Amino acid sequence: MFKLNKKLITTSVALTLASALFMTGCGGADTDTSTKSEVKGSGPYNATRNAIDGGVTYPRENGVETAYLYNTQDMKGVNYGRVPTANELKAWDTDIMPDGTGMPIGKGTVEEGDELYEAQCASCHGEFGAGGKGYPTLAGGSVESLTNQRTCPGMDAPKRTIGSYWPQVSTLIWYIRDAMPYAHPKSFTNDELYAMTAYLLSANEITIDGQELDDEFELNQDNIMKVQLPNHDGFVPNIDGPDGIENVRAFFADRKNYGAVGVRCMKDCQKEDVMRIGMEITNVVPAYSTVRDLPPEVEGAGAKSAAEKMYDASCSLCHKTDAMGAPAVGDHDAWATVIEQGMDTVNKHAIEGFGGMPPKGGAMDLTDEQVIDIVKFMVESSK
Numbered sequence: 352m353f354k355l356n357k358k359l360i361t362t363s364v365a366l367t368l369a370s371a372l373f374m375t376g377c378g379g380a381d382t383d384t385s386t387k388s389e390v391k392g393s394g395p396y397n398a399t400r401n402a403i404d405g406g407v408t409y410p411r412e413n414g415v416e417t418a419y420l421y422n423t424q425d426m427k428g429v430n431y432g433r434v435p436t437a438n439e440l441k442a443w444d445t446d447i448m449p450d451g452t453g454m455p456i457g458k459g460t461v462e463e464g465d466e467l468y469e470a471q472c473a474s475c476h477g478e479f480g481a482g483g484k485g486y487p488t489l490a491g492g493s494v495e496s497l498t499n500q501r502t503c504p505g506m507d508a509p510k511r512t513i514g515s516y517w518p519q520v521s522t523l524i525w526y527i528r529d530a531m532p533y534a535h536p537k538s539f540t541n542d543e544l545y546a547m548t549a550y551l552l553s554a555n556e557i558t559i560d561g562q563e564l565d566d567e568f569e570l571n572q573d574n575i576m577k578v579q580l581p582n583h584d585g586f587v588p589n590i591d592g593p594d595g596i597e598n599v600r601a602f603f604a605d606r607k608n609y610g611a612v613g614v615r616c617m618k619d620c621q622k623e624d625v626m627r628i629g630m631e632i633t634n635v636v637p638a639y640s641t642v643r644d645l646p647p648e649v650e651g652a653g654a655k656s657a658a659e660k661m662y663d664a665s666c667s668l669c670h671k672t673d674a675m676g677a678p679a680v681g682d683h684d685a686w687a688t689v690i691e692q693g694m695d696t697v698n699k700h701a702i703e704g705f706g707g708m709p710p711k712g713g714a715m716d717l718t719d720e721q722v723i724d725i726v727k728f729m730v731e732s733s734k
Contacts, residue, residue: 447525449591454521454572455528459546461553462566467543468550471532474671480512480554488512490554494581514555518586520578524548534674545570552578658728661721665714670729676707678733686733694730701726 435443447453468480475486482488492510499509510516513523528544530536539547549570557564559577564570588602589595602608655663662670662680669675678685689697701722704710711717717725 445529447521447528449519449521451521451572451576454524454575455541455544456572457541457545458569458571459542459544459549460567460569461546461549461564463543464546464548464550464553465566467547470672471534471674472547474667475533480551489551490514492516494585497582497585512555513551514557514581516582516585517580518583519591520548520552520575520580523551524575532674534669545572545575548575557581656728658721658724661717662725662728665717666712666725666729669708669712680729680732683733686730690730694726697730698723698726 445453447455475483476489477483477486480489481491488510490512492512492515494515496507496515497509497511499507517523524544527547528537528539531547532538549564549568552570553564553568557578557580559568559574562568587608588598590599667680669677670680673679673682673685678689680686692700700708702711702719711722
């Protein structure tokens with residue numbers, strides 16, 4: 352289901368949606384008249400009740416849906432499966448909804464979540480959710496930044512984080528439960544889910560009934576329902592609740608919501624009243640770039656070696672903690688056991704792969720010598 356920020360609908364969005372509607376059969380000036388006659392009174396531009404996007408659904412007749420063919424093959428003998436059991440349905444029906452439906456029973460403090468985040472999440476999402484290594488930034492930003500375009504001087508680009516963009520806290524705890532941590536999803540207990548959610552809310556300076564979430568604050572299935580994220584009203588249409596589908600139909604039925612004005616056509620579209628970008632960013636510091644390199648290190652104390660940089664880029668996901676079953680860098684006992692095999696064997700395993708680790712940890716662009724340098728760095732860092 353599309354969710355559009357009401358302040359962010361631009362001409363490109365309008366064109367995308369308009370194209371989608373044309374593809375559903377909304378022909379226009381160039382539509383063949385014989386096709387129109389087969390619509391049987393619905394009209395090529397009139398939305399039908401069962402078309403959520405507002406497009407026309409044409410009746411099927413004699414193997415065709417107006418100009419569009421559909422499958423008329425004999426489907427006898429095709430195995431359509433079976434009706435799922437009650438337990439199978441229950442295993443899949445695990446949605447956590449904004450009204451509290453499906454909310455797990457549990458509790459956890461901000462401090463517990465902080466410790467859990469450092470152990471399981473910081474290696475990808477950065478300290479305090481500040482982002483890093485290509486994974487999403489979780490904290491910071493502002494709702495106001497969402498209206499910024501990338502060509503307006505002196506303005507930050509839109510920053511979409513939990514505190515600035517997400518509308519419902521139920522989505523947060525649901526996503527953590529089903530998809531995180533990356534290395535072994537669905538492994539958090541209910542108490543850990545609440546602890547992690549509490550920490551991320553605290554990192555985004557979210558309050559509950561005006562109360563700041565300090566280290567001792569305990570989140571549970573009751574008080575989480577009091578959380579109101581800053582952008583909770585920033586999305587249209589409202590898809591939550593029993594009226595969600597009707598809200599979507601009403602939104603797409605009014606073409607002014609996505610920039611469509613006047614009569615639809617297949618040529619010379621939108622000559623007038625085109626929705627323009629209101630706030631454009633023309634200067635961003637630092638400038639936007641597709642380069643993924645980290646900023647250069649300052650020479651001297653604290654500068655990372657080439658081996659450590661390669662470790663950060665190619666090996667830290669599995670070796671920063673022992674969550675993946677790999678020896679964690681800094682764990683003296685774990686690496687002492689590894690070293691007992693002899694460094695020749697250790698290097699051979701690193702290059703050729705061993706157990707669950709693929710050759711070169713999956714970073715096949717590394718040379719054998721670079722892999723050996725990384726192993727040396729990990730061993731030296733674990734003494």
